[in-house]
Amino acid sequence: xxxxxxxxxxxxxxxxxxxxxxxxxxxxxxxxxxxxxxxxxxxxxxxxxxxxxxxxxxxxxxxxxxxxxxxxxxxxxxxxxxxxxxxxxxxxxxxxxxxxxxxxxxxxxxxxxxxxxxxxxxxxxxxxxxxxxxxxxxxxxxxxxxxxxxxxxxxxxxxxxxxxx
Numbered sequence: 599x600x601x602x603x604x605x606x607x608x609x610x611x612x613x614x615x616x617x618x619x620x621x622x623x624x625x626x627x628x629x630x631x632x633x634x635x636x637x638x639x640x641x642x643x644x645x646x647x648x649x650x651x652x653x654x655x656x657x658x659x660x661x662x663x664x665x666x667x668x669x670x671x672x673x674x675x676x677x678x679x680x681x682x683x684x685x686x687x688x689x690x691x692x693x694x695x696x697x698x699x700x701x702x703x704x705x706x707x708x709x710x711x712x713x714x715x716x717x718x719x720x721x722x723x724x725x726x727x728x729x730x731x732x733x734x735x736x737x738x739x740x741x742x743x744x745x746x747x748x749x750x751x752x753x754x755x756x757x758x759x760x761x762x763x
Contacts, residue, residue, distance in 0.1 A: 601625060601629055637708050640709065642712070648733065653729065665683070684725060698746050738751060
């Protein structure tokens with residue numbers, strides 16, 4: 599890790615109330631980790647028996663609808679905006695589920711369970727190659743094993759099967 603201000607290599611130093619925190623000896627400042635924030639959506643239909651998955655351009659795997667939270671935007675606003683941008687459908691209802699740090703992209707993923715309005719998704723051609731509705735079992739088969747998407751999907755399916763949404 600390097601200082602975001604001067605570029606100096608950071609050392610882990612005990613902060614009185616935070617524990618080990620990266621510290622820049624040159625600047626004399628603690629540098630708390632910085633990362634992006636995104637929303638990840640497990641989208642179901644109104645009947646709550648299908649899951650919407652997307653395949654992004656030039657990718658082989660199906661994933662959940664997701665997008666970055668813009669500066670000054672709430673996570674809740676990002677849920678409705680990203681879903682509309684990527685599918686042309688509206689969110690009927692949503693519920694926060696959990697979060698998970700996704701190291702490959704240095705992003706904190708905030709997961710929401712979403713009910714979509716009825717209709718056929720129209721994928722944004724600049725981002726999504728295809729998207730479709732799948733049964734719960736099909737959705738679990740389509741997402742990459744041991745991935746963030748699979749972890750979020752499993753949690754949401756438990757919630758749906760127990761009629762808690």
